[in-house]
Amino acid sequence: MTTDTAVRDFHPRAHAALNNPQIRANFRKAMDGLMSKRQQAFEGWALDTLREQGAKARLRALAKLPELLEQLETQLTANGIQVHWAESPDEACRIIREICEARGAKSVIKGKSMVSEEMHLNAYLEAHGIEALESDLGEYIVQMAEETPSHIIMPAIHKNTGEISELMHHKTGTQRSQDVEYLTASARQQLREKFMRADVGLSGVNFAVAETGTLCLVENEGNGRMTTTVPPCHIAVTGIEKVVEKLEDITPLLALLPRSATGQHITTYVNMISGPRQPEERDGPEAVHLVLLDNGRSDIYQDDELLDTLRCIRCGACMNHCPVYTRVGGHTYGTTYPGPIGKILMPHLIGLDEGRHLPSASSLCGACGEVCPVKIPIPKLLVRLRREAVDGDQLHPSQMSGHGVKRQRFEVMIWQSWAWLNQHPRLYRLATRITTRLRKLQPHRLGAWTRYRTAPRLAPKTLHEQMSERQRGKPLAEVKR
Amino acid sequence: MKTETAQTPVKIYPPKPDKVYFYGTCLIDLFYPDAGMAGIQLLEREGIEVIFPEGQTCCGQPAYSSGYHDQARSVAASQLNLFPEAWPIVVPSGSCGGMMRQHYPDLFADTPQSSQANAIAARTWELTDFLLHVCHIQLKDLGEPTTVAMHTSCSARREMGVAEVGPQLLSQLANVTLVEQARAAECCGFGGTFAIRHPEISAAMVSDKADSLVDTGATRFVTTDCGCLMNIHGHAEQSHKPIQGEHILSFLWQRTGEAHS
Numbered sequence: 001m002t003t004d005t006a007v008r009d010f011h012p013r014a015h016a017a018l019n020n021p022q023i024r025a026n027f028r029k030a031m032d033g034l035m036s037k038r039q040q041a042f043e044g045w046a047l048d049t050l051r052e053q054g055a056k057a058r059l060r061a062l063a064k065l066p067e068l069l070e071q072l073e074t075q076l077t078a079n080g081i082q083v084h085w086a087e088s089p090d091e092a093c094r095i096i097r098e099i100c101e102a103r104g105a106k107s108v109i110k111g112k113s114m115v116s117e118e119m120h121l122n123a124y125l126e127a128h129g130i131e132a133l134e135s136d137l138g139e140y141i142v143q144m145a146e147e148t149p150s151h152i153i154m155p156a157i158h159k160n161t162g163e164i165s166e167l168m169h170h171k172t173g174t175q176r177s178q179d180v181e182y183l184t185a186s187a188r189q190q191l192r193e194k195f196m197r198a199d200v201g202l203s204g205v206n207f208a209v210a211e212t213g214t215l216c217l218v219e220n221e222g223n224g225r226m227t228t229t230v231p232p233c234h235i236a237v238t239g240i241e242k243v244v245e246k247l248e249d250i251t252p253l254l255a256l257l258p259r260s261a262t263g264q265h266i267t268t269y270v271n272m273i274s275g276p277r278q279p280e281e282r283d284g285p286e287a288v289h290l291v292l293l294d295n296g297r298s299d300i301y302q303d304d305e306l307l308d309t310l311r312c313i314r315c316g317a318c319m320n321h322c323p324v325y326t327r328v329g330g331h332t333y334g335t336t337y338p339g340p341i342g343k344i345l346m347p348h349l350i351g352l353d354e355g356r357h358l359p360s361a362s363s364l365c366g367a368c369g370e371v372c373p374v375k376i377p378i379p380k381l382l383v384r385l386r387r388e389a390v391d392g393d394q395l396h397p398s399q400m401s402g403h404g405v406k407r408q409r410f411e412v413m414i415w416q417s418w419a420w421l422n423q424h425p426r427l428y429r430l431a432t433r434i435t436t437r438l439r440k441l442q443p444h445r446l447g448a449w450t451r452y453r454t455a456p457r458l459a460p461k462t463l464h465e466q467m468s469e470r471q472r473g474k475p476l477a478e479v480k481r
Numbered sequence: 482m483k484t485e486t487a488q489t490p491v492k493i494y495p496p497k498p499d500k501v502y503f504y505g506t507c508l509i510d511l512f513y514p515d516a517g518m519a520g521i522q523l524l525e526r527e528g529i530e531v532i533f534p535e536g537q538t539c540c541g542q543p544a545y546s547s548g549y550h551d552q553a554r555s556v557a558a559s560q561l562n563l564f565p566e567a568w569p570i571v572v573p574s575g576s577c578g579g580m581m582r583q584h585y586p587d588l589f590a591d592t593p594q595s596s597q598a599n600a601i602a603a604r605t606w607e608l609t610d611f612l613l614h615v616c617h618i619q620l621k622d623l624g625e626p627t628t629v630a631m632h633t634s635c636s637a638r639r640e641m642g643v644a645e646v647g648p649q650l651l652s653q654l655a656n657v658t659l660v661e662q663a664r665a666a667e668c669c670g671f672g673g674t675f676a677i678r679h680p681e682i683s684a685a686m687v688s689d690k691a692d693s694l695v696d697t698g699a700t701r702f703v704t705t706d707c708g709c710l711m712n713i714h715g716h717a718e719q720s721h722k723p724i725q726g727e728h729i730l731s732f733l734w735q736r737t738g739e740a741h742s
Binding site: 011014015018323327361362364365366370380383385386387388389392393394395396412415419421425428432435436447448449450451454455456458459461463467 | 505507509510511512513514515517518521533535536537538539541543544545546547548549550551552553554555556559587591592635636638639640664666667668670671672673674675676677678679680681682683684685686687688711712715716718719720
């Protein structure tokens with residue numbers, strides 16, 4: 001089991017990924033494709049307006065989250081769905097195990113759920129003698145390879161067809177092939193048998209509608225529908241932030257989610273689950289449960305700025321457009337959620353001390369915030385977390401668990417000296433003037449910078465000097481252009 | 482509890498003023514003063530008097546984006562008093578302009594300088610944007626035929642919304658052919674302290690960026706920001722990639738300067 005405590009090894013893993021041509025090529029190709037598909041999918045749409053609608057639907061839900069969660073529980077219960085609350089991943093795992101044990105369940109078939117990854121549910125169930133099998137094709141591959149998802153939407157995006165074929169050959173005896181159709185059909189056949197035998201189906205949730213007590217689940221492979229309808233018991237698991245107020249809120253969100261994620265206009269399946277099988281119905285599970293996981297989310301909720309993190313609808317567009325993610329891939333982060341959303345979410349789930357490398361691993365280029373379908377100001381939140389990591393603002397004392405972990409006396413001293421110099425213009429001008437006079441002595445090596453670049457060269461005269469000479473009446477021609 | 486999303490403010494350009502404040506930025510001051518002088522001369526040629534406040538040092542951005550907001554605020558506070566008149570403040574950098582226009586309001590929220598910071602933010606302009614949309618500059622190309630590529634910085638593109646401005650200015654130059662690199666909107670990997678804290682990732686990014694620029698066939702690129710310039714040019718120089726960079730203002734002045742000055 002990969003744990004989040006591996007986050008600290010960010011740099012060695014980044015080094016390995018950057019020097020792995022296969023990983024580099026797989027991600028570059030996939031991300032280029034996803035970016036262009038997204039762009040095409042939104043052609044003809046008033047995207048800013050739509051994003052505004054999506055953001056408002058999420059913000060409205062978050063503004064009354066406690067009430068909506070109560071309403072959701074009431075409506076779900078009325079619909080015959082049993083609701084469970086879990087504060088921690090351990091508690092959520094225990095709840096799911098108890099539901100399984102009460103039914104004598106020995107096997108769980110899973111639809112895609114990142115919250116179950118957050119809980120490390122598979123390993124937990126295996127340890128308690130319950131088989132957990134992933135049925136999403138990407139998750140199935142990742143499970144077979146004993147890895148974790150490298151992307152929240154496309155878990156096996158780090159592998160190309162050849163690698164997948166090789167893996168399936170070794171693990172299941174599938175014939176080696178570059179034919180994606182063949183490989184998919186082969187996996188599907190193996191999974192079908194498991195579906196028929198599974199005691200419990202476990203899925204995630206994309207939106208939980210408080211007004212109607214409906215669980216909305218989107219997917220492309222039909223495995224989500226089978227997970228939620230074939231086994232006699234369906235357990236859905238989700239974070240508490242996934243609630244929306246009204247059914248109509250889903251309209252903009254459902255327009256945004258698949259287009260942002262995979263560039264699809266709509267997913268192949270949109271499941272609206274509103275209860276177990278009724279006496280007059282011929283299929284569907286006899287019992288439906290929803291496990292609502294907090295895992296640090298209610299702490300995020302207390303802060304008006306950090307709260308924006310909870311708007312996320314998990315489309316993955318931020319990672320598809322992230323120049324850092326594209327270079328290092330998902331596993332480098334060592335967290336359940338990689339990429340930009342992972343950088344702003346994971347520090348809350350595992351603490352800033354564990355997630356200390358995450359907020360700084362961004363050039364703040366802003367591509368993530370630009371494409372976010374619910375307009376999460378990701379770069380701004382990254383700066384906020386950097387501030388928390390160094391306890392950098394006495395006006396706004398740090399709040400988060402592990403804050404101040406990166407505050408080092410030497411670095412503080414550097415910034416204090418920098419601030420002092422820049423607050424004293426005369427000294428600044430003197431210092432910069434002297435610096436340019438000593439330009440011949442300028443070192444050619446400047447640490448990490450000159451490992452990959454030449455050092456920038458100091459000008460013979462600063463702009464300040466040139467302007468002051470000009471004001472003193474020296475004609476411009478004498479000023480070096 | 483908030484229910485509003487942050488709206489991108491609509492840019493309303495001011496009428497062409499008689500005077501502007503010029504905020505040179507620390508990188509231009511130390512490393513690229515020629516780009517600063519070029520910007521000043523372009524403004525002057527448009528009939529604008531350029532005021533260069535002597536007390537200017539740094540906008541505070543390096544500390545701000547590193548999380549040291551106390552230090553950023555104390556430096557930025559020392560800059561707020563440099564612009565007493567209501568003239569526009571022009572900045573030859575998307576990054577420093579972005580700091581002043583987008584982040585000063587947040588940095589000074591809940592402080593006595595809040596309204597002053599907001600007022601300064603509202604009249605801060607990236608210089609090429611100002612030349613094109615406020616001065617309505619008409620450039621007359623005096624140079625030999627040449628081909629250039631352009632890299633617009635992420636802050637110029639996304640914080641200042643000026644991605645179209647550089648190409649439009651270059652298109653006024655009759656003898657200049659602008660070629661676009663693949664993945665033009667992708668970051669060059671500078672990111673201030675990012676390049677130091679995550680050197681290998683930054684290097685991978687700048688290497689790809691330089692390759693894309695080389696692949697255009699151009700041997701020269703221009704950019705709005707000195708950070709990107711130091712990064713891409715420095716990388717190309719170190720790894721002997723056949724592309725050289727310069728600030729777009731230097732380029733515009735070189736192409737058009739002689740006849741008018």
